[in-house]
Amino acid sequence: xxxxxxxxxxxxxxxxxxxxxxxxxxxxxxxxxxxxxxxxxxxxxxxxxxxxxxxxxxxxxxxxxxxxxxxxxxxxxxxxxxxxxxxxxxxxxxxxxxxxxxxxxxxxxxxxxxxxxxxxxxxxxxxxxxxxxxxxxxxxxxxxxxxxxxxxxxxxxxxxxxxxxxxxxxxxxxxxxxxxxxxxxxxxxxxxxxxxxxxxxxxxxxxxxxxxxxxxxxxxxxxxxxxxxxxxxxxxxxxxxxxxxxxxxxxxxxxxxxxxxxxxxxxxxxxxxxxxxxxxxxxxxxxxxxxxxxxxxxxxxxxxxxxxxxxxxxxxxxxxxxxxxxxxxxxxxxxxxxxxxxxxxxxxxxxxxxxxxxxxxxxxxxxxxxxxxxxxxxxxxxxxxxxxxxxxxxxxxxxxxxxxxxxxxxxxxxxxxxxxxxxxxxx
Amino acid sequence: xxxxxxxxxxxxxxxxxxxxxxxxxxxxxxxxxxxxxxxxxxxxxxxxxxxxxxxxxxxxxxxxxxxxxxxxxxxxxxxxxxxxxxxxxxxxxxxxxxxxxxxxxxxxxxxxxxxxxxxxxxxxxxxxxxxxxxxxxxxxxxxxxxxxxxxxxxxxxxxxxxxxxxxxxxxxxxxxxxxxxxxxxxxxxxxxxxxxxxxxxxxxxxxxxxxxxxxxxxxxxxxxxxxxxxxxxxxxxxxxxxxxxxxxxxxxxxxxxxxxxxxxxxxxxxxxxxxxxxxxxxxxxxxxxxxxxxxxxxxxxxxxxxxxxxxxxxxxxxxxxxxxxxxxxxxxxxxxxxxxxxxxxxxxxxxxxxxxxxxxxxxxxxxxxxxxxxxxxxxxxxxxxxxxxxxxxxxxxxxxxxxxxxxxxxxxxxxxxxxxxxxxxxxxxxxxxxxxxxxxxxxxxxxxxxxxxxxxxxxxx
Numbered sequence: 001x002x003x004x005x006x007x008x009x010x011x012x013x014x015x016x017x018x019x020x021x022x023x024x025x026x027x028x029x030x031x032x033x034x035x036x037x038x039x040x041x042x043x044x045x046x047x048x049x050x051x052x053x054x055x056x057x058x059x060x061x062x063x064x065x066x067x068x069x070x071x072x073x074x075x076x077x078x079x080x081x082x083x084x085x086x087x088x089x090x091x092x093x094x095x096x097x098x099x100x101x102x103x104x105x106x107x108x109x110x111x112x113x114x115x116x117x118x119x120x121x122x123x124x125x126x127x128x129x130x131x132x133x134x135x136x137x138x139x140x141x142x143x144x145x146x147x148x149x150x151x152x153x154x155x156x157x158x159x160x161x162x163x164x165x166x167x168x169x170x171x172x173x174x175x176x177x178x179x180x181x182x183x184x185x186x187x188x189x190x191x192x193x194x195x196x197x198x199x200x201x202x203x204x205x206x207x208x209x210x211x212x213x214x215x216x217x218x219x220x221x222x223x224x225x226x227x228x229x230x231x232x233x234x235x236x237x238x239x240x241x242x243x244x245x246x247x248x249x250x251x252x253x254x255x256x257x258x259x260x261x262x263x264x265x266x267x268x269x270x271x272x273x274x275x276x277x278x279x280x281x282x283x284x285x286x287x288x289x290x291x292x293x294x295x296x297x298x299x300x301x302x303x304x305x306x307x308x309x310x311x312x313x314x315x316x317x318x319x320x321x322x323x324x325x326x327x328x329x330x331x332x333x334x335x336x337x338x339x340x341x342x343x344x345x346x347x348x349x350x351x352x353x354x355x356x357x358x359x360x361x362x363x364x365x366x367x368x369x370x371x372x373x374x375x376x377x378x379x380x381x382x383x384x385x386x387x388x389x390x391x392x393x394x395x396x397x398x399x400x401x402x403x404x405x406x407x408x409x410x411x412x413x414x415x416x417x418x419x420x421x422x423x424x425x426x427x
Numbered sequence: 428x429x430x431x432x433x434x435x436x437x438x439x440x441x442x443x444x445x446x447x448x449x450x451x452x453x454x455x456x457x458x459x460x461x462x463x464x465x466x467x468x469x470x471x472x473x474x475x476x477x478x479x480x481x482x483x484x485x486x487x488x489x490x491x492x493x494x495x496x497x498x499x500x501x502x503x504x505x506x507x508x509x510x511x512x513x514x515x516x517x518x519x520x521x522x523x524x525x526x527x528x529x530x531x532x533x534x535x536x537x538x539x540x541x542x543x544x545x546x547x548x549x550x551x552x553x554x555x556x557x558x559x560x561x562x563x564x565x566x567x568x569x570x571x572x573x574x575x576x577x578x579x580x581x582x583x584x585x586x587x588x589x590x591x592x593x594x595x596x597x598x599x600x601x602x603x604x605x606x607x608x609x610x611x612x613x614x615x616x617x618x619x620x621x622x623x624x625x626x627x628x629x630x631x632x633x634x635x636x637x638x639x640x641x642x643x644x645x646x647x648x649x650x651x652x653x654x655x656x657x658x659x660x661x662x663x664x665x666x667x668x669x670x671x672x673x674x675x676x677x678x679x680x681x682x683x684x685x686x687x688x689x690x691x692x693x694x695x696x697x698x699x700x701x702x703x704x705x706x707x708x709x710x711x712x713x714x715x716x717x718x719x720x721x722x723x724x725x726x727x728x729x730x731x732x733x734x735x736x737x738x739x740x741x742x743x744x745x746x747x748x749x750x751x752x753x754x755x756x757x758x759x760x761x762x763x764x765x766x767x768x769x770x771x772x773x774x775x776x777x778x779x780x781x782x783x784x785x786x787x788x789x790x791x792x793x794x795x796x797x798x799x800x801x802x803x804x805x806x807x808x809x810x811x812x813x814x815x816x817x818x819x820x821x822x823x824x825x826x827x828x829x830x831x832x833x834x835x836x837x838x839x840x841x842x843x844x845x846x847x848x849x850x851x852x853x854x855x856x857x858x859x860x861x862x863x864x865x866x867x868x869x870x871x872x873x874x875x876x877x878x879x880x881x882x883x884x885x886x887x888x
Contacts, residue, residue: 147843149839149843161793161796164796164799164800164803167803173808180646184645184646337626337629341629341637341638342638344634377611377612377615381609382612392872395853400881403881404881404882406854407873407882410854414862417862419866420866
């Protein structure tokens with residue numbers, strides 16, 4: 001990290017440095033390292049001290065992750081929401097620093113207002129799906145959910161009109177830039193976080209395995225690069241190497257296989273999260289689906305000779321985990337390169353200083369950008385079909401003749417498939 | 428045809444044909460102070476300075492050449508400049524309106540193509556402005572990437588629409604089935620390919636510029652492509668849902684202009700000094716009346732009122748149906764004060780006309796904010812018009828700026844107040860489920876239908 005002095009620009013002219021003074025790279029001045037650590041590590045050289053600080057913080061974050069998993073889906077949802085808000089805050093602050101627009105009239109209020117609107121829209125859609133019975137019982141909630149899109153759109157429009165009314169003569173361009181900046185940030189941060197929550201509701205394993213694969217790839221690629229790294233990978237991040245990349249890929253796939261094997265055994269990870277009306281809390285209890293039942297697979301001839309086994313018992317989910325780990329190691333790093341390019345473009349060293357030794361929350365989550373979307377698309381395309389309870393909900397809002405038509409079509413379809421016989425209707 | 432122009436010290440062979448000398452000097456003057464140090468510092472630094480300067484420091488991009496056809500010019504050569512402009516605008520307005528009617532006559536498919544064409548042109552106009560603002564016409568890959576992203580997002584949206592409305596057509600073809608089933612995955616993979624290409628194309632001295640253009644492209648896509656697809660969804664709901672909103676916005680534009688021209692006195696907003704309160708309010712009332720009448724006229728015809736369906740036997744779009752309750756005359760009792768005015772006890776209206784009041788109100792009160800947004804945008808980037816496509820009017824975006832929000836509003840309005848989900852889509856999703864789930868749903872539905880009395884329990888239907 002000491003070698004990243006290219007963050008500072010050489011050969012600045014006077015006018016540049018004057019404007020740079022305010023948009024200076026968020027200086028790593030305020031050292032957030034706790035006093036305890038500082039004293040304990042005061043003897044070591046600067047490089048090893050940095051390594052230790054990073055290492056300890058990494059372990060702290062991982063321990064924190066485990067605690068949260070233990071506490072359950074509700075706490076996880078809240079944590080995801082907090083991470084989202086912090087990421088939004090970090091990126092918007094960078095925007096303010098770049099454009100010196102901290103004093104723009106209204107703008108801070110408007111950015112947070114838009115964040116609130118978009119979150120309201122997304123949470124409303126999720127809540128309506130998963131808390132269907134709870135919502136139907138309470139009158140105000142029912143109205144809110146029936147006209148949800150209209151209400152969200154109205155809220156957004158109010159923000160839009162406020163923006164237009166707040167345009168000030170000398171600052172048009174700046175205000176449009178910040179407007180664009182806010183919207184792109186919302187697009188990146190808020191949609192990803194909601195896809196994460198969707199994945200979570202599908203089953204905690206769909207949340208834990210992807211995120212752990214990305215973290216593992218980060219760490220493994222770093223280790224392989226540290227010990228064997230020789231060929232640079234991409235000009236954007238000079239410290240990444242091909243050896244790290246490939247080593248990280250194989251290590252992550254193996255890690256994913258092992259992790260999914262361990263987790264597929266437990267119901268609390270594998271079952272979709274449901275809201276139980278009677279107990280008024282989240283439950284994860286179900287009959288595990290086919291994906292999470294051990295099955296025998298024949299090993300292809302070539303590996304048979306190596307391992308000496310004819311068949312192996314695996315969970316089908318482990319096959320999917322190979323796809324997830326592959327994505328995490330091959331495409332996930334592009335999210336990291338994107339963030340590196342962004343930091344170089346705006347001449348900042350880190351997104352913020354939240355985590356000592358690591359930078360901001362965004363620095364930790366930059367490789368996760370695409371992972372959440374991929375997992376969501378993967379689940380929707382290959383794993384599950386549409387959500388049955390949502391379908392019933394949609395069905396109930398149709399007209400009676402449409403309902404009858406669909407019912408009859410479904411009936412003939414089931415009879416064709418042999419699931420129903422025409423005489424045993426009233427079981 | 429847009430004139431591209433490089434200022435001052437930028438290397439580049441393109442020079443504008445009609446570049447006034449004064450502008451060239453002013454532009455060159457901006458960069459004189461930094462030209463000596465440009466070679467050492469990042470090109471990005473220059474843009475950093477541009478960003479933080481206030482608007483007044485940035486020189487204007489001059490308007491490009493005049494595209495008025497020769498015929499018009501000769502016919503109007505006698506008149507003074509102001510009236511000439513007025514006449515050109517008037518003639519072009521009438522031309523556009525006739526073109527609109529012609530396309531409506533040709534049917535929904537042509538309308539879809541028209542909407543697609545307009546979307547592509549709007550995208551092109553906004554992206555070109557971005558190139559001019561950032562002098563980024565020569566950025567490696569960037570033009571390709573922008574068009575590629577446009578293609579991806581369009582593919583995603585059209586795929587979702589096509590899957591819904593062409594269900595029967597799609598079931599027949601094997602490859603289409605595959606494409607539909609994995610549609611989201613394929614779209615995402617295509618988008619990812621573009622994203623990775625962007626990351627790989629980042630060039631050392633141009634990082635900031637490339638990120639700006641990336642963000643510019645995405646915001647433009649968000650604005651133009653989503654709106655155009657909502658327009659098409661509204662269209663499929665019934666052509667009246669497409670025609671009445673768009674006509675209300677156009678009517679509001681024209682009547683607000685006329686009221687402002689004849690009675691305008693109090694300025695409305697600093698952004699657009701030519702708009703007045705008199706125009707705004709007069710436009711509001713005329714648009715509501717216009718919407719009311721247009722809804723009345725259009726509601727009679729099945730052609731406008733029925734949802735667009737694709738019939739596989741005729742292999743074309745068909746608009747034939749039993750008009751829903753919205754489009755059947757009903758009698759309403761008038762409230763007392765209107766009774767006194769109109770001296771009638773009751774009136775026969777289509778319920779849709781009541782909805783049209785909501786649509787026209789939105790078009791007149793909130794629609795103009797879209798116009799102010801575009802005015803602010805033009806002032807921010809010192810351009811007079813988005814482009815020069817239509818003589819006397821500017822670019823396509825100039826005509827459609829007030830429509831931005833209208834399409835979204837109509838779509839949200841329809842989904843919230845008019846119709847529920849699409850029955851064929853529900854059926855499609857049902858058929859994709861696992862058999863056990865289907866059986867469960869079947870039992871639930873059966874209980875529900877029997878409860879409601881729609882299904883008789885003992886009857887084997």
